[in-house]
Amino acid sequence: MSETAIQAAAETPPASPMRGYWRSVFARLGRDPITLCFAVVVLAIVLAALAAPLIAPFDPYQQSIIGRLKPPGWRGHPLGTDELGRDLLSRLLYGGRISLLMGLAPVLIATLIGGTLGMIGGFAGRLANTAIMRTMDVFYAFPSVLLAVAISGAMGGGIGNGILSLSLVFTPAMCRIAETASAQVKHLDYIEAARASGASAARILRHHVLGNVLGPVLIYASSLVSVSILLASGLSFLGLGVQPPEPDWGLMLSTLRQSLYVDPLGCALPGIAIFTTSVCFNLLSDGVRRAMDVRA
Amino acid sequence: MDGGQDRGPPLLEVADLTVRFVGHEARVQALAGVSFSLRAGEVLCLLGESGSGKSVTLRALMQLLPPGRTEVAGQVRLAGQDVLALRGRALQAFRGGSVAMVFQEPMSALDPVYTIGQHLIEAIRQHRGGSRAAARARAIGLLELVKIPAAARRIDAYPHELSGGLRQRAMIALALSCTPRLLLADEPTTALDATVQIQVLILLRRLQQEFGMGTLFVTHDLAVAAEIADRVAVMYAGRIVEEGPVAAVLRAPAHPYTAALLASTVHDQAPDQDIPTIPGSPPDLGALPPGCSFAPRCALVRDACRIGPPPATHPAPGRMVRCLRSADVLATPLASLATGDYR
Structure with missing residues (x-):
């Protein structure tokens, strides 16, 4: 009788279409003009970096002995030239590609590896937790910049090694965040309820732990993007990340620094680019997190 | 335990269920040999105060207690299946498939x-x-x-x-x-308003009858038990001290603890009178007294009560009580129980 009651009720067609999670997220984003502004800026930066070969007015490697450190507008260079007479705008556009890559790739790698390990450690507890977290503590023992410098120094400069060393720097912190969050979630009623309804450990981890750990992890990851851009710039500045003549914001800052008194604007531009990118990334991620939070 | 009535084999049989929590310093005896049975379509209420082992019983039935820190012994059979031996996929199919649980706090039990x-x-x-x-x-x-x-x-x-x-x-x-064939309800109405509470109780009762589910219903609220239960089992310090049909137990309790619980309800008390309370507090489950665990708080206690746990006796068909003095409790009218005035 009860079974037929459920079925009979199931016959009735649904009254309203499913609202859809992402549609409600975008609707909430639409009501947040400030976040939308940051989104536009971030989008512009990313698009400009992607489209650099198409929109750059000059070859970023083309040097000119006579055209060094020229002000904006000199012979068609919109932002002037750098200390080797290369077009600054073109180098900024190309440099954005490398800086964004160096900002996003290590965070992505660290989030995937550290987040997964931390979730497993926090949820499983005991031996798995000890093994994972004590290993992470070993990495924690080194100051992050020193660790990045040491790894890059030992393995040589270059973009690949820079990404690798920054990933290693971020993984323990990511792991710690995910571990703490899942250890908290683990003892909540709905995890027990999920187990009581027959969900396997893997399923609980995938659905209920991940869903609730994702929030703090993503917040932290988004704040790391700007740190990563800065650290990568720092590595390049020290000569351990991107190697000249590759254009990179950090590297440009490093080389233009010597011309501070001659061409303050040109010197400031890469710094402004780093600053704008990291601030916009941070504030955009804050806004997106607010819009994605269904727990209100 | 289930004297007389035989309407087919029971759906759920629990025999001598024992749960110990093992910590670094202390071992806590949360359940000390709990036995009961439940037929399909029947509602058994587990009554008792906090720490008496009601919720632990439910969790043990679903193997939800943390495995490293608890020792579970005894027999649990659901429709002939040995529940405590279930592992892996069979356990997952059992949880939610054969047995389902309703939690106390729906806000925190939903993700x-x-x-x-x-x-x-x-x-x-x-x-x-x-x-x-x-x-x-x-x-x-x-x-x-x-x-x-x-x-x-x-x-x-x-x-x-x-x-x-x-x-x-x-x-x-x-x-x-x-x-599911068995529904476990862990104080499902405690977190609700009184008006909503009765609606949910009525709904649960109706669905339980419609589905023919056996239901184990945990509560500390005697009024809720009277509303929903067919039988009640009163728990104290990890043991079932009294069990029987709901009307019989609540009208004429055979255990001093049940009698004291009934006497300390707010209903039917004169407004200017203090509500009778049970002196003392429940025993430390890490160091249970050797005899009846209610003995330190019992008005009827005798020396014999302190020697060993009292055996189960059956004062009437379908009723069970673990008390040496149940005959005296039964002989006393409920009104005078309230004052602790037995003779």
């Missing part, structure tokens, strides 16, 4: 990042398979069955968007999603 529908669809598809659309249709059917208005719209609501009563109804729908 805040998923909609009600996602909860239901996940459970339905795991135990019954089928397409997402079919599971969704069934989920709407379930929500209508538990009398959630505008179910087709509410299915996409997140837990925090529903009121407490609706959340608990959704929780009940979730428990019923795979038509």
